[in-house]
Amino acid sequence: MFSKKIKRISKEYYLNSTEKLARDLLGSVFVKKINQNEYIAAEIVETEAYLPQGDLACHAAVKKTPRNAPMFESGGILYIYFIYGNHFCSNIVTETEGKGSAVLIRAAKPLEGISEMQQNRGVLDIRKLCNGPGNFSKAFGLNKGYNYLDLSDYENSEIQLFRLNNYPDNEIIQTTRIGIKKHSELPLRFYVRDSEFISRK
DNA sequence: CAAGTGATTTACT
DNA sequence: GTAAATCACTTGC
Numbered sequence: 646m647f648s649k650k651i652k653r654i655s656k657e658y659y660l661n662s663t664e665k666l667a668r669d670l671l672g673s674v675f676v677k678k679i680n681q682n683e684y685i686a687a688e689i690v691e692t693e694a695y696l697p698q699g700d701l702a703c704h705a706a707v708k709k710t711p712r713n714a715p716m717f718e719s720g721g722i723l724y725i726y727f728i729y730g731n732h733f734c735s736n737i738v739t740e741t742e743g744k745g746s747a748v749l750i751r752a753a754k755p756l757e758g759i760s761e762m763q764q765n766r767g768v769l770d771i772r773k774l775c776n777g778p779g780n781f782s783k784a785f786g787l788n789k790g791y792n793y794l795d796l797s798d799y800e801n802s803e804i805q806l807f808r809l810n811n812y813p814d815n816e817i818i819q820t821t822r823i824g825i826k827k828h829s830e831l832p833l834r835f836y837v838r839d840s841e842f843i844s845r846k
Numbered sequence: 847c848a849a850g851t852g853a854t855t856t857a858c859t
Numbered sequence: 860g861t862a863a864a865t866c867a868c869t870t871g872c
Contacts, residue, residue: 730851
């Protein structure tokens, strides 16, 4: 499927700190199986961390509610929510059970299933298929039905995450998060420098 | 830059 | 229960 080798990611990996994971998940590949031999795949190039402590922008900051409940599970599952009447945002839950934290997938570089993504998005330009959290979710057809899905269950899950690239620090930009009011000054957004697939500079 | 969109949460009766 | 405010976005002007 890929010219370059991809590797599985262990369940324990997702128990690391959310900030480290937001940085390290750049270069991983998000893969959705759509048929026997058909896949949609894209390399994550932009993320944001939402921390379990001292982060008022985190959905889990106040308390556990029906919406944010997936964030309190053990890391490695999806947390997907509906926002602004139009869009879904997809997150990877992080850390140990009970913490309330996740990494938002903000943008990705399409690798496989380009035509399916183009259909899902209604857009042809490859750079615009996954250039934003709502667009990424739409390109992959993600919605609340995929909440709680285990990305590390390589035997059963329809969606899985693999390691493709490892970026050195000098190829990663760390800056402030986008579109939030509270704690907007915290530098918890990460993206691959010079990538043409990120949501914005 | 502003509008559109509806689920979710909170703050009250 | 009901109402109001909020919202980790996208598109088109």
